[in-house]
Amino acid sequence: MNIHPLRPHDDEDAVGVAITWLAERHRKGWRSAFGALLDQWRPEGPEDGWQLDEDGMTMVSINAGEWLIARGEIHARGGLREINAYLLSRDGPFLTPGQRDWIAQLRARPLRLHRVTDVRPGEGMTLVDELDLDAEPRHVREISGSRTATPGILLGARIMQVPGRAGTDAHWELSGALYPFSKLREASALTHVRHVLAGAAELKLHDENQRDLMEMEIARSWLDQWFGPIPLPRIHDASTGEPLLLVTDHYRVRDAAALAGALAAQVDVEGDARQGWSRVIEGGDGARRSLTSINPGHEADRIEVFHRTQRLADEGRAWFETLAGLAVHHLTREITDPVGDLTRSGNAGAPPAPQGDSANTQSLTPEAMAQVIEQVLHRHYANWSDEAIPALGGLTPRKAITTPAGLERVKGLLREYEDGERLQSDAQGRPAVSFQFLWDALGIVR
Numbered sequence: 473m474n475i476h477p478l479r480p481h482d483d484e485d486a487v488g489v490a491i492t493w494l495a496e497r498h499r500k501g502w503r504s505a506f507g508a509l510l511d512q513w514r515p516e517g518p519e520d521g522w523q524l525d526e527d528g529m530t531m532v533s534i535n536a537g538e539w540l541i542a543r544g545e546i547h548a549r550g551g552l553r554e555i556n557a558y559l560l561s562r563d564g565p566f567l568t569p570g571q572r573d574w575i576a577q578l579r580a581r582p583l584r585l586h587r588v589t590d591v592r593p594g595e596g597m598t599l600v601d602e603l604d605l606d607a608e609p610r611h612v613r614e615i616s617g618s619r620t621a622t623p624g625i626l627l628g629a630r631i632m633q634v635p636g637r638a639g640t641d642a643h644w645e646l647s648g649a650l651y652p653f654s655k656l657r658e659a660s661a662l663t664h665v666r667h668v669l670a671g672a673a674e675l676k677l678h679d680e681n682q683r684d685l686m687e688m689e690i691a692r693s694w695l696d697q698w699f700g701p702i703p704l705p706r707i708h709d710a711s712t713g714e715p716l717l718l719v720t721d722h723y724r725v726r727d728a729a730a731l732a733g734a735l736a737a738q739v740d741v742e743g744d745a746r747q748g749w750s751r752v753i754e755g756g757d758g759a760r761r762s763l764t765s766i767n768p769g770h771e772a773d774r775i776e777v778f779h780r781t782q783r784l785a786d787e788g789r790a791w792f793e794t795l796a797g798l799a800v801h802h803l804t805r806e807i808t809d810p811v812g813d814l815t816r817s818g819n820a821g822a823p824p825a826p827q828g829d830s831a832n833t834q835s836l837t838p839e840a841m842a843q844v845i846e847q848v849l850h851r852h853y854a855n856w857s858d859e860a861i862p863a864l865g866g867l868t869p870r871k872a873i874t875t876p877a878g879l880e881r882v883k884g885l886l887r888e889y890e891d892g893e894r895l896q897s898d899a900q901g902r903p904a905v906s907f908q909f910l911w912d913a914l915g916i917v918r
Contacts, residue, residue: 485571486568487648489567490565491537493564493565498547501548504547505544505545506537510536512692513688513691513695524698528698538578539649541575543556556579573635582630582683582687583629583630583686583687584601584628584630584631585665585690586599586602586626588621588884589885591618591887600877600880603669605877606875608877611644612643612644612645613643613644614645617646622888623887624891626653626662627653628652628690630646631644631646651690651691653693653697660693665689668685668689712783714781714782717780717785717809718807718852719805720777720778720805721785721789721792723774723776723800724773724774725775725799726801728745730798730799731775734796735766740753745768750762750766750855751763751788761858761859764779766778766792767851775800777789777792838901841902842904846906853909856910856913857913873916886910893905
């Protein structure tokens with residue numbers, strides 16, 4: 473994914489001016505510094521083969537060039553010199569005030585991991601710091617990159633401050649070097665970066681040393697996407713930690729009054745025959761979560777019993793059938809495997825269309841397929857507002873929205889769901905299912 477920006481003003485062209493000057497005045501030193509950095513990013517070295525296409529090599533060159541200007545060193549004038557300070561010294565190239573400020577900012581602004589929560593194509597994006605859950609969201613102007621970015625992307629970037637000019641206000645922009653991560657790689661990247669930061673903190677390293685280690689790990693993890701094996705997606709239920717498997721048992725109701733009475737007698741069951749019932753449990757963190765969802769079926773004498781994992785489904789079926797007795801008769805079990813669907817489609821957005829012995833979606837009209845998927849989504853996200861979400865730092869969405877940073881993260885997550893659903897609906901030739909019910913459940917606006 474190439475989301476490198478196009479720069480309309482001379483502040484950011486400072487990188488081009490600096491690289492041209494270094495390559496002309498200190499060709500050998502610049503080439504040596506460039507090669508040494510690539511060896512650090514990719515320790516086995518170019519001799520093992522840089523099997524990248526033209527776009528990939530362009531991105532590597534842009535990122536490495538900016539990295540050297542921000543953090544690198546070069547042999548020049550008889551000694552090893554810090555490139556950033558050298559460029560800003562009286563021995564450096566001629567730079568306009570705006571270019572000098574940009575070079576200085578590259579040194580001062582750390583490369584960090586950000587989550588894209590909103591995209592305004594041709595205008596800009598909103599980012600939240602993935603390593604600091606309390607950091608304020610940043611609205612950045614980004615013309616080119618915003619045309620291809622989507623909500624949910626994990627992105628390594630420096631956020632630069634651009635002073636106001638005639639007719640424009642001061643604002644934030646991304647520097648020219650960007651490090652986008654694929655969905656299948658972001659979990660590994662986050663784990664590695666957090667591990668490096670934890671180790672640096674334990675050793676009580678200076679802040680600048682911690683920053684340098686973090687930035688190096690971001691770059692290495694980003695580059696490793698082209699060389700390392702592709703990991704299979706892993707989706708786990710947030711409350712149990714078990715592999716996510718959407719299981720629905722279908723029943724015919726023989727005695728509706730007896731079933732309603734049996735469920736009403738259970739202290740851990742909420743709801744009624746019209747809206748459906750939910751068996752809930754309070755976790756150790758105080759959050760209430762659904763174990764079993766019992767929903768009205770497509771026909772008057774049918775119900776559907778939904779669970780999020782295989783274990784919950786097996787235990788829940790035994791509980792429900794013991795409770796209901798002869799009031800119901802089991803018809804069939806429908807299973808949706810999100811991992812299998814992701815492997816086939818490559819989409820990590822909304823849950824896929826149902827699969828199984830009772831759901832032949834290929835024979836459905838696009839509208840009917842959308843209705844089936846809508847029911848799956850509503851069941852899957854029935855208690856989402858009050859469930860701990862790893863992407864929100866373990867907070868529930870309802871708790872997260874109490875702070876500006878948390879609110880933006882929740883909005884970004886919902887936009888990511890919607891974007892994934894749009895991709896799936898387009899691929900399947902059906903209407904997209906709305907996630908407005910989740911916005912409404914939290915009482916938030918777009």
